[in-house]
Amino acid sequence: MRTYAIALFAIIAACNINAQDCNSILLGEIIDFHDNTPLHNATVLLTGTTKSVVTGLNGKFRIENLCDGYIELEVYHEECKTKLITVLIDGDTYQEISLEHHLEELEEVKIVGSSIQNKTNSALEQTLKLETIEQYSSQSIGDALKEINGVSSLNTGANIVKPSIHGLNGSRVLVLNDGVRMQDMEWGEEHAPNIDINGSGSIAVIKGAAALQYGGDAIGGVIVIEQPKFKEQDTLFGKTVINGVTNGRGGNISSELTKVFENGFFIKGQGSLKRLGDREAPNYILSNTSSQEKAGKINFGKLLFNWGFNVKYSYFESDLAILRASHIGNVDDLIQSINSQEPAIIESFTYDIESPRQEVAHHIGSLNFYKRFQGLGKLNVQYDFQKNRRFEYDIRVGDDANKASIDLDLTTHTFSSDFKWDSEYKYKLHTGVMGRYQDNFANPDTGVRRLIPDYKKYDVGLFLIGEYRFSDNLTVDGGLRYDYNRIDAKKFYRTSRWEERGYDEQFQDIVIDDLGTQLLTNPIFDYHNLSGTLGMEYQVDNSSTLRFNYALGQRAPNPSELFSDGLHHSAARIELGDLRIKSETSHKFSVSKEADYDLWAYSFEPYVNFLSDFILLEPTGVEFTLRGAFPVWSYRQTTARIVGFDASIYSNFWKNWSTSHKFSLVKGKDLDFDKALINIPAANFRNKVSFNRPKWSDFEISLESNYVFRQNEFPEDIIVFSPEQQQDVLLQINTTPPAYHLLSAYSKMQFPIGQKNQLQVSLTVNNLLNTAYRDYLNRQRYFADDLGRNFIVQFNFKY
C-alpha cells in the first residue's frame, strides 16, 4: 500500500512540473456518509488530468496549483461507490466530500463471498459461501447446511431433509429466507423447508437464539438465506447451472438473470426445475422415492445507498414420493420391517410419483423499504405474505384412492419495522417491532380426521439490541426481546380421547359443541415470552478471537405439540399433543476460540444448553385398534441439558495442498428421568484433503471422509403386545444403527468463454465406495438403507 501511495505521489509530483501558473490550493476531507468518520486511502482524481491524490489516515487530501474556476473530481474508495463532484475553486478552497461507505445492500458479487457480514457479534455463527451452495445445486438446503460443523439433519429418506442445529430442529430452527421468516409448517418431522437452494447467495447459520432481531424462539438457531449482492452500476449478468445425477437418473437446471441500471434500479428473475426418479441404495432400488421440484423468483426494486425498496415474489413447489416400504399398517408390520434387513417392497426403477407422497406449494410476496439518515442510521419497513399449501397422500382404497389425507392451507401476513443506529463508532443500537397474523385451514374433504386443526394465530414482537465497543479489541453486545403469541383454534376431539387425556376435568369450558362421538372445542391460549442475549467478542491478537455468548430463548408450543391427536397414517403411529404444554425455555452458554494463521487455522466452540419445559416427542406405548396395535408417540415436557462442541482445523502447509478436519459432538440428557434424549445426532468426524492449482484452469480436486459414530445414548426401546404373535415383544424403535464411514470426491475446472463469461465444470461423487448404511436421524432407517453411490456432473455457466 505504501509503495502505491509513493508511486502516486511521484505521479503527482511529475504533473506538478507541467502545471501552469495557477496557485490555488484545494484542501479536502473525505468522510463516511454513514458515520461521519474520515475515510483513509481514498483516491481523488482531477478529471481530465492525471493529477490524483490519496487521502491520509485523517481522510484529508490536498491538491495544489489549481486554477480558479470549476473543477471536477472523481473520488474513489475500494469499499464505496465512485463519486463525481464539481467544486468551485476560488483561491484556497476547503471542500468536504461524503462517500457512501458500508455498502451493505450493494455489495458486489464476490465468488468467495468474503464480504459477508456477521449477523451477531458474539454468537457461534458460520456462513456457507456461494461456491459451496452451487456445489449442492442438485440437492437440498438441508444437505448443504451439513457442511457447517454442528449442523445435522433429520431426514425422511433423501428427499425430506430438515436442518438440525446442535441437536435441535423443527420449530426451534428459524429459517429466514431473503428477509422473510418461513412459515411453512416447520413443526412436522416430515416437513422440509420449502426453499430452492438455487438462487441463494449466502446461507448463514447462527447456532442458538442470539439473533434476536429475527425471533426469540430460535432455541436451535437461525438460518439466514440471502440473495447475492451487486453493485449499483449498469450491468446485466446471470448464470445457468445444470446438474446430471446418476442416483435417481435425473438432474436439475437453474437459471438466473439480473439487470441493474445506473440509477440503482434492478430487476432479477430466477427459475429452477428438478426431476429425479427412484433413488438407489447400494443393494436395491428405493421404490417410490422420485421427486419433482419447480421454483421461481422475481424481484425488482431500487437499491440506493440512502434509500431503496425491493419487491419480491417467489414460488416453490415440490412433489415428493415417500418410500413405499415405509408405509406400514401396524406395529406388527413395523416389527417385521425392523427385523427384516430389506424393504418389504422393491420394484423396478421408475420416475412415477405414487402414494405415499407429498405435494407442497409455497408462495412468498414481500415489500421492503429502507431509508438511511445521515449520521444516524437506517430505517427498514417490510410487509410479507406467505401461503403454504400442503397435501399428503396416503395409500387409500376405493373412491378415496386419489384423495389427499392431509390438506392444509396456511396463510401468513407479517409486518415488521426496525431502526438501526449505526453511525457511532463506539456503539450501535437496533430496535424493531413485528406483527403477524396467521390462518390455518384444514380441509375436511379429505375424509380423514384433521391432524392439525383450523386455527388463527397472532404474534407481536419487540426487540432492542445494542453493541458497545470498549476498545479496538473488546466489544460487548446484549439484547432483549418480548414476544406475545395467541392461538385461537377450533378443534374436534373424539369424546373417548378427550376423557382419556383428562381434558374433561380441566378444559370442559372450551367445548362449544357436542356431536356425540366427537366434541368441537375452541382452545384459546396466550403466551408471553421473553428472550435475551449477552455476549462479548475479544480480539486476542491479530490472528485470534475469543467470543462468549449467553442466550435466553423462549418458544411457545406449536400447533402440532398442542393439538396432534390421532393416527398419522404415513408414519403408522398415533401422535398425541397436549393442551397443557407451555412455553419452553433455553439458556445457552457458548464460547468460541478462533485463530487464523498464515498456514493454518482452528476453531473450538464448546456450548451447553439448559432447557426447562423442553418439549419432546417420543414413543410411549401402543394403542389397539381393529387394524392392529399402533405405537403411540406422545409430546411431553421435561428438563433437559444439551452439551457439546464443534471443533475444526484447517491447514495449508504445502503449496496447492490444503486439509480440513471437523469434529462435532452433542450429548442430550433428560434430567427429570435421567435418560438420553431422543434424536440427538451421533458424533461425526469429517476430514478432507484438497489439491488446488489455479494455473490449470482453476483446477481443484478433493477427497472427503465422513465418519459417523454410532449414537450410544438413546432412550430405551419399548415393549409392545403383538396381536400377530399374541405376546409381548421388544420393539426396537429407539435402537440406533451402527457407525458408518462414507467417502466422497469433488473436482472442478473453470474455463473462460469470451471476454466476460465463464464455464465451471465439476464432478462430485458421493458415497464413493457404495457403502450400505443407515443413519439414526433418518426416519426411514427402519425400512431401508440410505443412498448408494451418486455421481453428479455440473456445468455452471456465468455470464
Added chain:
Amino acid sequence: MRKKNIFNSTILSTTFLIVFTSLTSCSDDDENPEVVNEEEIITTMNVTLSASGVPTITLQSQDLDGDGPNDPVVEVSGNLTASTVYSGSIELLNETETPAEDITEEVAEEADEHQFIFVTSGSVASTAYNDEDADGNPIGIAFTLTTGEAGTGTLQITLRHEPKKPNDGTLADAGGETDVVQTFTVTVE
C-alpha cells in the same frame, strides 16, 4: 428533498394499507369448521360360522372410536361343535356412519388387492378359502372352518391390503399392509 419524502411516505402508507386490508379481509370466517367422520375406517368385523344341525356362531370385534384410546371389544356368541365343517363369512362395517357402511363390498370390488389370511391353533383344526378373485386367487370373504376335538383354540383373521398374490397363505409370504387383524379365542365342545 421534499419530493422524495412525499414519495417515501406514499410507499409507507401503501404498505400499511395493504397490511390492514389483508388482515381484516382474512378474519371474516368465524364459522365453525365442518366435522369429519372417517369414511374408510373399519370399526367392526363380524364373522358368521354356520353348519347344518348345529347352532350358528358369530364372532365380533368392534372398535367404535377407531384410532381413539379405547381397545376393540371382542365377543364370541357361543361354543363351536367338535369335528364340524363350518361355512364362514366375513362382514366389515364402518359403524361411525348411520346407516353403517359395508366395507366388505369395497374389499370384494378390489379383490385382487386384498386377501384375508387365517391362522388357527388348538382345537380349530384348519380353514380353507371358498371364493376367488378374477385371477383365480383366494379372497377369504367366504371360507370354511373345520374344528377338531373338544378344547380351546384360536382363530386369527387378518385382512391384508396389496399382498403378494398368489401366496402360500402365510402372513410372511403375503406381505402387504394390515387393514384388520383380530384373534378370537373359541371353545370347541
